Amino acid sequence: MNNGFPLTLNEHLATIVPYEPGKPTEELERELGLKKTIKLASNENPLGPSPRALEAMRHAAAGCHRYPDGGAYYLKRRLARELDVPLEWLIIGNGSTEIVEMLTKAFLPPHGGSLVSEGAFIMYRIATLAASAPVCSVPMTADRRHDLAAMAAAVTPAIRLVFIANPNNPTGTRCDRREFDAYLDQVPGTVLTVIDEAYREYVDDSNYPDAFQALRSGAAVMVLRTFSKIYALAGARIGYGIAHPDVIRALEKVRSPFNTNSIGQAGALAALDDRQHQIRSAAENRQQRDRLEADLVRRGLQFLPSSTNFVLMAPGFPGREAFQALLHQGVIVRPMDGYGFPDHVRVSIGARAEMDRFLLALDKVRVERGLHAA
Ligand SMILES: Cc1ncc(COP(=O)(O)O)c(C=O)c1O
Structure with a gap:
């Protein structure tokens, strides 16, 4: 503890790296002066609640x-x-x-x-x-x-x-x-x-x-x-x-x-009473996840086949750099170096238009680095 805060903490806290949540769109818009940003960073359901x-x-x-x-x-x-x-x-x-x-x-x-x-x-x-x-x-x-x-x-x-x-x-x-x-x-x-x-x-x-x-x-x-x-x-x-x-x-x-x-x-x-909403959510997720995985295959990018509403993928350059570059395109994903995956980002499955926007942004930031787009 430094002298300005002479209290004794739980000693285990020294080893905790605080949880890094997905950046809210409002924060990104404020910080970079962008409009209409999208968040694919917290594995949320793009359909919204029932x-x-x-x-x-x-x-x-x-x-x-x-x-x-x-x-x-x-x-x-x-x-x-x-x-x-x-x-x-x-x-x-x-x-x-x-x-x-x-x-x-x-x-x-x-x-x-x-x-x-x-x-x-x-x-x-x-x-x-x-x-x-x-x-x-x-x-x-x-x-x-x-x-x-x-x-x-x-x-x-x-x-x-x-x-x-x-x-x-x-x-x-x-x-x-x-x-x-x-x-x-x-x-x-x-x-x-x-x-x-x-x-x-x-x-x-x-x-x-x-x-x-x-x-x-x-x-x-x-x-x-x-x-x-x-x-x-x-x-x-x-x-x-x-x-x-x-x-x-x-x-x-x-x-x-x-x-x-x-x-x-x-x-x-x-x-719990809206079964149709659950069925639709799962079906739309599957459709967009399959599309994303096919688009990644087409680009020759590595990813782990997903059973969820997100995909852990390697953009072809360091994940934290990709996260930053995508932020400047108004797209929030999640860097994964804190989890031991420095070459990856985690992309949550969004609505169709959001996934299109993500792929466009991904192609752009890859081309800027001399990498192939689609
Ligand atoms: C594996 C896993 N468990 C639990 C949670 C958190 O869920 P909750 O919002 O119910 O706290 C998450 C959130 O992303 C998760 O990925």
């Missing part, structure tokens, strides 16, 4: 002078019905990342640590370190997926939580059923495995592991899901976790009393 969710949120706004229902009873009741589990198996978070934080607070101090994959969603690491606990990380497979066999083998008595993003952000890759089942067979029942399924609705593969079924069958698993992606409610901050009631009771002890707001709860509840 009209039903919007209507419910407008209605809920009128009651904002009241505190929200801290336990989110109606949302939990609706999810319990949908999933066919008792209410006691559910917890609602201010986004699923808040549940990651609850987990690290409730399970790790003073002697436990967590196990993650290299190249995994960074919040597992940040939340663990913020809880003054150590993180152990395992290299990915050559094709940039979680190496579940190596992760199972890396579990020691000090590991209390294992985080698996399936599919993973920022790689967009996933593990399959056989790998997952073999992992569960090997890992001791004293470890809670957290399966983060933020992008599950974008996966269309019958080989996708059924973590929820594993939980029902008694595995020491917690499943995390979110309303931020296919339900298009990222700004409303609602995620949920499904786990054994003992796990939920532990998390309830560290949950802050009014962690989710009444507008978000109402929006999430209504969004």
